[in-house]
Amino acid sequence: MDILIYGFINSATLALMALGFTLVYGVSRLPNFAHGALYVLAGYICWLLLNRLGLPYILAIALALAFVAVVGGAMYQLILVRIRGMSISEIIASYAIGLAILEGLRWGGLKGGTFTLSAFLEGSVDLLGVSVDFQRILVVVLGALLVGLLYFFVNHTRLGLALKGMAQDERAALTLGIDSDRMAVASMALGSLSAAVAALILLPLGSIVVEAGYHVLIMAVAVCIVGGLGSWTGAILASFVIGFAQILTTVYLGAHFQVVVAILAIILTLILRPSGLFGKQKELEERV
């Protein structure tokens, strides 16, 4: 039962970490390698607003989310737009921005484990004999809610449908008057917002450390590759595959193999099915 419960929690955690990355790639085909840095940035901004300016938690969260969304949009508008379509340059540029953010935070004083955010809910409960704290239950609930909201946004709002159109066929979308760059800005802002939401839900479980940026990026990339680049369904399914595999590995092999699981999942996917579970970019070759 503990494997089931904590496997589910771990999977929801991975899904939260990866959603923003998947969203940006799915819509604008931009691999945002600054995703992990934006995650840490959100946590740190929220911490600053709480501890330096003394703002109420809710307001600090709202401002941190808005700030990171703006940073994400600005990243595209100021830098990535110039290299749009050159995939290697996109990776290098976004990774460099991520590095600059993370190392800038480190240089600015984000060191050690004393930067923390309070849990939204204190206490724990026994679920079928397994002790689980409320914040982790909240991770699952909010994770599901975020997926639901994003689904609704993409399928039932004007902007969402435009983004979806861009993802399906950019040229066709252009002929219908959808502005590609504006959509890319919107997707970057939305993806960054997702990273920030994930950060503000997950970081109260631990502490805000620079290294989390690299960890989140690796996990997001692993989930997206296994799920199929740009596929939401694939990302969620991959989160569960990797999430449960990590917990099983911890129980039966040892915790220090946990990171290996994600890397191994990437390698196996690239060998057996390069498009991932639901990806389409090499569909034809794979069928042949």
Next chain:
Amino acid sequence: MKKKLRLFVALAAMLALLVPAGAALAADPIVIGCPLSTAFLYGWDAERAVKLAVEEINAAGGVKVGGEMRPFKVEVIDTRDLEPGVPVSEALMGVEKLILEKHANFLIGGPVRSEAALAAMALLSKHKMISILTTGALTPKYHATVAKNPEKFKYLFRISGEVVWMLKGEMIPALVAVGKEYKLKSMYIMVQDVAWARALGDLIGKIMTKQGWQVMGHNVYPTGTTDYSMGLVEAKKKGAQVLVLAMDMPESAVLLKQWYDMKVPALPFGTVLAAAEQPGFWKATEGKGEYTLASVVNAGNAPSNATPWTMKFVNAYQKKYGVEPEGYGTSSSYMAVYVLKDAIERAGTLNSDKVAKAIEQTDMMGVYGRIRFDPKSHQIIPSIDPKEGAVGTIFQWQKGKRVVVFPPKIATGKILLPPWMKAGK
């Protein structure tokens, strides 16, 4: 006229007092290179402590080298060796840069990670560079390597503790004592996947099994792990009464928060538990880390009255940095500068061979007791009595304070159990 004369005498006296310090500051500085992983507790605390000692020494006139007073100067390089993946090559580049580009006369500090410190040994010998290891590198292999080849490694010293003594001299006796008091006899081991912590986990399991304890589980976690649920669930399920923790990564705070939230009825007993060592731990965990035990290696890294110098150091650090000494590299890094000053003055030169010999003959009272080095291994001689050697410190977080509970000679309180845990039968 008399008034003028008095004023003149007073001015002359002031000038006379200022001249030695001024002369020292004008002289060529003695460069102390500090290879430290500065983004982590055991890097920045050491850097701050070295700078504090240097500031005190320079303010008092500097170091007497032969007939000349010379100031110390500090050059720090971030080795980044505490980061996940243990980038040893980066640490070695940092050490070499300090020697070749920054023209360090002596090294104090790291590299911090055992793996990197061991790798740097040959490099330091090649450059005849005296190095006093003050933080990290708890592996017994370091001083064993010096002892095996004393001629080659005669320039290398370690002024802080090492894992075997910390285990056999401090942790085991403290565990045995708490076991007797509360009738505890089972443990669950959770350690970080780095050399010193793996060695400690294995050793403690073996020793405590011989003492009649049961090891209910043994988990090794990669650096940067942020979820310990499964280990804690298992520890709870199997009825472990003590969690033995050895982790020098900031993420160890996550473990303790989870431990509290899950109300695991086991006493967290950590050694070199980076997150819990920091004075800010209480606020960071919102009190969830209460009852956590941690070792800060040497006395002075948490307030105690080990020697008359201990609280003087604690207060000076707090005055300068606004926080109590933060981690286990603090008092040792501070003392290393004083030991180096003493050795240089006795040697009367900066010559590596002569200063190394003088450090070998060090015998002084310091912040954490009597400072002497084993002549063969160059490891500081430890003790549980500050009059005999360097004493360590195990403390427990109680009501927002770090209360020293071991060794008995410097203890200021006793170990308590969390309210959701009962003594054994």
